Amino acid sequence: MWKERITINLNNIGAKIKQMRLRAKKTQQQVADECGISKSLLSKIENGQTASAIATLSKISEALHVPLSWVLDDQEERDLVILSHTNRQFKVGDDNMGYSYELLANRSRFTGIEPTIVHVTPRDMNIRHEAYTHSQDEFIYILEGAIYLRYEGKQHYMEKGDSAYFKGDKPHLFVPVNNEPARVLTVFIDNNL
Known part of the structure; x- marks a missing residue:
């Protein structure tokens, strides 16, 4: 019934957030202010040092104009996505x-x-x-x-x-x-x- 738990790679999430922040030419303080979080928390997220609520990650992804699932997913983008329930993490x-x-x-x-x-x-x-x-x-x-x-x-x-x-x-x-x-x-x- 419940699948085996696989931990999120916090470093990958942090790297994507940092990559998009730099691409958007925004400082950590600017993104933190837009999201209503501290610069310190954003820095920890970018460095893979802390897990964050999905709502916080959603606010960050909005500030950076990218979907939340793109930030969370480690897979390569494709035009067609078929994901068997047996392969879903x-x-x-x-x-x-x-x-x-x-x-x-x-x-x-x-x-x-x-x-x-x-x-x-x-x-x-x-x-x-x-x-x-x-x-x-x-x-x-x-x-x-x-x-x-x-x-x-x-x-x-x-x-x-x-x-x-x-x-x-x-x-x-x-x-x-x-x-x-x-x-x-x-x-x-x-x-x-």
Whole structure:
């Protein structure tokens, strides 16, 4: 049911972010200010010294005008992407974030749709309370289990087969129900491309 966990290569993510920042001729301080994070955190991300929330990486990718999945994916870009479920890597977020995720396609950095599966992992409910925001709209479909979608201060119960579409710039968070795991198909949609 759950696949073997493979750790994200933080150095590769950091190198891509740094490469695109330099290409955009922006300083670390400029990108950090645009994203509402510290220059120190951005430096640690660029140097592969820390994992970061997907929402933070999304803000950075937006500031650099590249899709989040391009930053996260180690694979070469192709016109056609067919990815067998047996070959898909299970990528892990920081346990303190309460989720991990799988990229469903290696796409061009210039497309505006990013499909992923978010694994809402059992955790101590006290670990994270602050919601995430990012610039993309978000579509979610509950594949397995149940979650509470916290959106703009309200909590919505969602179970297998339920879906939602919402603005990512509004505070939101996926929370496991009864501390049980859930799988959520998540599609980030950048309407600015």
